[in-house]
Amino acid sequence: MSKLFSFQCQACCCDTNARAGVFYTPHGAIETPRFMPVGTLANVKTITPDQLRATGAQMVLANTYHLHLQPGETIVAQAGGLHRFMAWDGPILTDSGGFQVFSLSEMRQISDEGVTFRSPKDGQMIHLTPERSIAIQNALGADVIMAFDECPPYPASRESVMEATDRTYRWLKRCMAAHQRTDQALFGIVQGGVYPDLRQDAARMLADLDLPGYAIGGVSVGEPPELIEHIVKVTTPLLPPEKPRYLMGVGTYREMVQAIAAGMDLFDCVIPTRLARHANALVRGDRWNMRNARFREDFTPLDGECPCYTCQHFTRAYLSHLLRAQELLGYTLLSIHNITELVRFTQRIRTAILNGRFKTEFGQWL
Structure with a gap:
């Protein structure tokens, strides 16, 4: 992990794996566990940055896919990066765009190279690769950026989920090679659908890469809540305890408590x-x-x-x-x-x- 980023665990629960900590970034610290509001297009819908600060929010999300389509990462970079563009001086995380791209099931084609999809805005064909996703996120300038991953749907066969999980790992290695900025922490994403052994294998492989942080993705895509709980419970303990852990797309009370009990730190949801x-x-x-x-x-x-x-x-x-x-x-x-x-x-x-x-x-x- 870059010296600009660190995670400090301050207390652990004696009865569960819950923990309280602090995640330090170049734009400030996040006290964990913490819910993070979603600001897809560089704004949290209907409220100003000052109003957002008053809620107690410490870290905000923005989306690579949507910002690439509009206004484009070049314009954001010319404005001085996301922090200046959206007038938010706290930490920012950008999703890789993987989830949004893979939700376009009738408009995209997947290969080992990347994903080709038709823009829902103007119909233009766009080719998004791990390298391109990282380049866009480097230009946007968020504190935390996410690896480009393949998010399998629910339900999906074990064979197709295994293929997506393997591809996600190969894409992560390419994301790591493409990443250019030391002031941005690249998080890897654990996939594996509802198959505990695939999740655990993926978590072990990602842990060996010594990334600045780790996320569990591909949950809350239609599976029953009890499956989400089980997947998080068996996967989280395999992620490095000295790094922040992020459960993507979860923001209900019960799901957050259960994930915190398993050892997760960060959450986001719309x-x-x-x-x-x-x-x-x-x-x-x-x-x-x-x-x-x-x-x-x-x-x-x-x-x-x-x-x-x-x-x-x-x-x-x-x-x-x-x-x-x-x-x-x-x-x-x-x-x-x-x-x-x-x-x-x-x-x-x-x-x-x-x-x-x-x-x-x-x-x-x-």
Whole structure:
């Protein structure tokens, strides 16, 4: 790992593999475990960077695939990189674009060389290879960049998943050779579908490469929650304990607690802003449809214990009015609250681990 990056474990749970730590990057530290909001196109939908900082968010995601299509990595580089472009001075992580490309099942062709797909924006044919993905991410300038991987669907045959897992490993080696910047940490991604032995073999092979960090990908693609839990539980202990561990695309309360108990540190999901755009609020583990008639004359805060801007200034009745009227402010206020809720949830878990109370306080999720 570059001297610009390090991970320090501060406390471990006596009853599980949960841990609290700090991941240091050139743009600041991330206290783990931590939920990371998704800012696909260099913005977290409907809110400003200042509003995002106020939620307690420490690290933000952006997406290589989407930014390559618009505005293009050249423009971002000319602006001084993602941090200046989106006015976010904290750590940033970019996904490789692999998941988005492989979701275009009817528009792409896969080979050992890379993926060729038709742009959904203008129909242009685009060829994305491990080297190209890394070049784009080097130009974007995020603190953490992800290796280009093949994300198999669910369900998929063992043979096809094995082929994708092997290809992901070969592509990782090419990503490592192509990576040019010491101020960016390249994370490898463990694939293997729902086959525990393939996951474990992949984790062992990636661990031998001594990367700055490791991710588990290819979960939450349609498989039952109990399979996600099992895969994470049998895979995580094989990842180097001195490196940060990132579970991609997971952001529900139960899934995060179970993954933290297995030893994961970082999480991302589009849930908070997507729910907000559908008028749903996250309140202490529940989802409330704020267009519901029961909120029309409810003049209490959304959550009286939440410190976010929304809960400190507005009532449920006002939020319900905005959302029923489809006023844009309603989506902003719900996004602020929902992100704060998920960040605070992982902060509470971190505090419980530090105080030796993780299983006591969160055992109901295990």
